[in-house]
Amino acid sequence: MARKFDQSRRLQRRAEQMIPGGVNSPVRAFRAVGGDPPFIVRGQGSHIWDADGNDYIDYVGSWGPLILGHAPPTVVEAVILAARNGTSFGASTPAEADLAEVVLSAFPHMQKVRFVNSGPRLRCRQFAWLALTRNVSTS
Secondary structure (H helix, E strand, O other), X not given: OOOOOHHHHHHHHXXXXXXXXXXOOHHHOOOOOXXXXXXXXXXXXXXXXXXXXXXXXXXXXXXXXXXXXXXXXXXXXHHHHHHOOXXXXXXXXHHHHHHHHHHHHXXXXXXXXXXXXXXXXXXXXXXXXXXXXXXXXXX
């Protein structure tokens, strides 16, 4: 059965009016490989669905963080409970130390951990660490 992509194509054209290539990540750009990029509207467990109702097995898992799948009830409940106290503060919270404690207990060889929210920030921190510990010039 042929898949339909009418809604995804319409959403792609709309996105291209405001976002270069219609995507916020070069990884999701389809022009180089051909085909129609699906616009995902929901996920449950290991499956995702696009705006046209096509069902896919999600082998990407949001590049790692969805190891429990999409919208597991216990995670959804925990997010709702946490959001009731606020969603982001730009300041330290007890939950950061709680999470660090869990991570360090799983990896006893590690002494400390730092959480970052993007690959570029991680690379900047790695470069800074190398520069400081190996006396590497940053110019």
